[in-house]
Amino acid sequence: VTLVTPVTGAIYTLGQTVSLAAEAYKIDGTISKVEFFDGTTKLGEATAYPYTFAWANATPGSHTLTAKATDSSGFAATSGAATIQVLQPPVATLTSHAADQLVFAPGSNITLTAVAQDADGTVSKVEFFAGAQKLGEVAALPYSFTMNNAAAGTYDPQALIEKQRRIAASLVVRILLFYVGAVAVIMSVVPWTSIEVGTSPFVTAMVAMQVPGA
16 A cells, blocks of 8 residues: 655645545455554545545644555555644734724825734745735834825725745755755766766766666
8 A cells, every 4th residue: 555645745734635645456355445544543544446535624733644455354554654744824913003993194104013923934924905905015024014105095904924834945955865965976986077978977877886777
């Protein structure tokens, strides 16, 4: 049995459904069920193909997911694990001119201030809106924006916060591991002066390491 989705490193937002899918087969029998687990906690099961389950109430934090297949004879096998993260959405609150109906003269400069919090990440920016119209944004503390020379009318100011997710850091790690790491291995085996133009450096390195089929 193989847990196909999600994959290790996947990131979800609190309230987002996590779709689990597994592939399972039995050469000399049939699969009676596939169960899905978060650690030792059973999330659900599927008794027929496709073996899928929609997890709708994932809590914030790290989760280690597996799939367990049981055949018609009662024998069971468990897949490799996939570790995912469920992050809480950030929270933004206007602390100035949010609830009170304040009156300003046309042409006034109106300052909007917000408090932004993110329990498991970093706030990358706070945007200020009047209805659907974006007024501006701030990328660092203090989260304040001034409406200069405000026109006459009624405004309903709001603050929208954007979260900086961990996927960016994950991407950097993967680039370092699979690209920079691969280049480092090649250079440790084959001098750069020995790599011919038009020849793959990966193939040259495998030939030098006497890898069969290279």
